[in-house]
Amino acid sequence: MSPFGSEVVRAESGRVTTGNTARLALTASETEIDLAGQTIKTWAYNGKVPGPELRAKAGDQIVAKISNMLPTHTSIHWHGMALRNDMDGVPPLTQDEIMPGDEFEYSFVAETPGTHWFHPHVGPQLDRGLYGPLIIEDPREPLTYDHEWVLVLDDWLDGVSSTPDDVLVELQSGGGMHGRGGMMGGRGSSSSEETEPRRNGNLLVGASSELLGGHAGDVYYPYFLINGRPKADPETFKAQPGARIRLRIINAAGDTAFRFAIGGHTLVVTHSDGYPVVHSEGESVLLGMGERVDALVTVGDGAFPVIAHAEGKADLAFAVLRTGTGTSPVPEKQLIPSGPILTSKLKASEESLIAERAVDRELRLQLTGGMMGYDWSIDGRRFDPDRPFEGALTVHEGERVRLSILNRTMMWHPFHLHGHTYQHEGAGPRKDTSVILPMQSLTVQFDADNPGVWMMHCHNIYHAETGMMAVLGYAQE
16 A cells, blocks of 8 residues: 555544644754763754654644755654654655755654654664754543643764764674673663673664663663753753642663653543553553653652653753752762663553454564674564565454564664554553563554554664565555
8 A cells, every 4th residue: 555545635634623724844854962061973964852742632733844964865764653653753764865955844743642752764864962842732531730841762872972973883783792792691780780881883782671671772772861961061940839740751772761750749641642541550661762751740749850760871961840948959960760660561441442343454563683783673574665565464454453563682772663552452551652662562552544655663772774674564455
């Protein structure tokens, strides 16, 4: 089925709309940003990291024009959106590359509410500064709160220690085998006693986490950011004591899972990947790359640390919550919060459950490859953009699909499906990005209700760019 066919047009015309339009103008360009006094050259949208927030209400038409002033081609993928296929932003699958000096206008109905984000789908551009939050508000919002804060978490190396393109070359040239640290040697510890990872070029040796099943990540990052700011120059969030805050937390990292917490506070997780869940309380929550979590917190009186520990990497992103007087917390004294909420263990709220019906099609795929050859793949095939439909999985419009994903590698992967949301079996969460641990599996169900051709891939940008991507395609009836 073509991304530009009549089926795609028909599906878009059937979406519920408000008649309103939310507009955004983006310029992707080379720029300079300040990281705690260090001037860094990078790529960004409108000269800022994160890029400008796009906010709309469910049912609004989104019209976003991008001007490409980069030295190479680019695109924008609207992560988490079940949108029309030809607006998904995946060259060469759903559009041509946006070449230097050219413009492209994305236009689609934002049908369902949620916390999402946007980023390129070209090479490792995501691991520069090209990303921004996409917030689709619910006109029937059931939550009550005094303030809403969007927190974008990121790992950063561009213009500091290397560039993402150089890291990708190093990994593909055999560097990965030297950075695997502990991957083959059993499961690491997530406690404060874990072995300190060490740098080897652009890679990490000994990055280990029990929560992630062993090896935590491949890449050395000199900075970890909250809303574009490192721990030496933290953002300060201000509120009155007793205020109820809605947090929209986005993991925009390339290679890092984050354990997020606010010191001295309990988080009440309310949504995962934009969909409501049965409320779950805990001191912290773990997010893989591409995942989003909404949480409520009632703030105390004083100054508190806002922390996002780089899971297994012995460093953190940091900000400050201030509601009164008191000494500001410092990142060096922050402990790793224990017992995080795992998004895979959440339960869908009643309104998020997909309707029960018989399964029409069973699909199965395996995540394959490894660090030694850095040959990440799906079903043993490394994605080839010149032959994108090799190894594609096929569905028919209207089917209920059960998809089983088996991780046959010794590393964890955040698996992402474009254009759809699925539900973890057993009344689990409704999501589009899920962490799958080494040698474990995940079974989900979704409705084939958005015709076209859609990417599915690991959201570790370096795993995806070296081959762990494939296509889910609708059959032409």
